[in-house]
Amino acid sequence: MTDDGERASSPEETLRLIERQRAATVKALNGDPLLLYTPWGVAWLLGFGAFFLHYGLHGVPYAPITWQLALGILLAAQLVAGAFMATGLVRLSSAIRGESSAKGMMYGYAWFVGMVLMTVINIRFSSMLPPEERGLMWSGVSLLVVAVLYMACGALYTQWPMFFMGVWVAAVNGLGVILGPGWHALLTAVLLGGGQIVTGILLRRRA
């Protein structure tokens, strides 16, 4: 070689170099799992935790938290989580253009459309429900959208952890809706909120 590109030495070393570089690139392009999962986990743990204290398991509240306060905590925490995620996505979208940024845009709009439709459906039907079931309808349907879009994200980017997180959200959500508002809030806070926190930490450690 006559230029400054030093020769890669032995075949073993070359293969190792290829693997290392590929892993580093994939890691950089996928974003930090700690920022992707953990803030949502914290948001759900706090928000649904507040709802759980509001509902109680047997119809008696465990703490004097109104549903408005619980909802406020959940929305505020989700806003923070969304901001964490958005900073990562904006950084990525300025780096890459082409098919995957078109994919990302469509996926982003899918969230928006899903959440708008979820709101329309809930507004129409929740007023027909007894008051104690209204909150469950809202959280059940919104987690349906979340579960489906997590699985779609897994499919879109071939990310198994994201796909399984979607399956997990669907399963816990289904079980919680069957068991009632108090249980739904508890399971969502602990299994989904906690699950996302643990997933973020584990994936970060493994990376």
Add this chain to the structure above:
Amino acid sequence: MTSGDAAPELDPVIHAQARLRVMVTLSALGEGDEIAFPSLKDLLGMTAGNLSVHLTKLEEAGYVRITKTHRGRTPVTYVSMTTRGRLALEDYTKAIRSLLDSAGGNP
């Protein structure tokens, strides 16, 4: 290369550590995706000058495509891998693997 019996030819354009790293990084992008030059530079930890030199070599070989465009008023350069580049990297990786096998070394 002097690895004895009928060692496969290694593509000299790719067989340089810096350019191999560039190729591997670009191959990790989705097909039809381009990466902005500064981001590529950061991913690789190379200087702009050094990366430019290697990209020019790879472009001459037809392995990468360099697109100069504008985002608002600032000029941006995007880099992507061509199909030919993907094939070349595949062949190179295969050749390295077979070298390893024929050396009978530990996998």
